[in-house]
Amino acid sequence: MEKISIQTEARGTATVVTVSGRIDSETASKLDAELTSAVGGSANLVLEMQGVDYMSSAGIRAIVKAAQAAEKKGGPVKMASAPELVTSIFYTVGIVDKIKSYATVDEAIASF
Secondary structure, eight states: SSSSEEEEEEEEHHHHHHEEEEESSTTHHHHHHHHHHHHHHOOOOEEEEEEEEEEEEHHHHHHHHHHHHHHHHHHOEEESOOHHHHHHHHHHTTOTTTTTTEEEEEHHTTTT
C-alpha cells in the first residue's frame, strides 16, 4: 500500500494539491516533484492537508521549497484543512507566517 497519496486539481486561479498519508524521508521526494510541477503551472498553490497523519522535516523542506518557488512567481502557498499535527509543526518551525492556514480549500482560494 502506498504511504502517500497526492492529487492535483486546477480550481480557478489556483492549483489545489491534496495530500494524505505520511510525509517522510521516503515519500517527500514524490511530494517535492508534485509541488514543483504544480508551481510550474500556477503561482497560487493550496495544499489540502486533511489526510496527513505524519510529517517529517523532509516534508517541511519540500513545502518550503514550493513556497519559495511560488513567491518568485508572485504567488503564495496556502494550507487548507490541516490537522492540528501539521499546523503545530508549522508553528514550531516558524513558517506559519509564510504559509497561511485556512479551514477550507474554498476559503484559501478566496484569499488569493
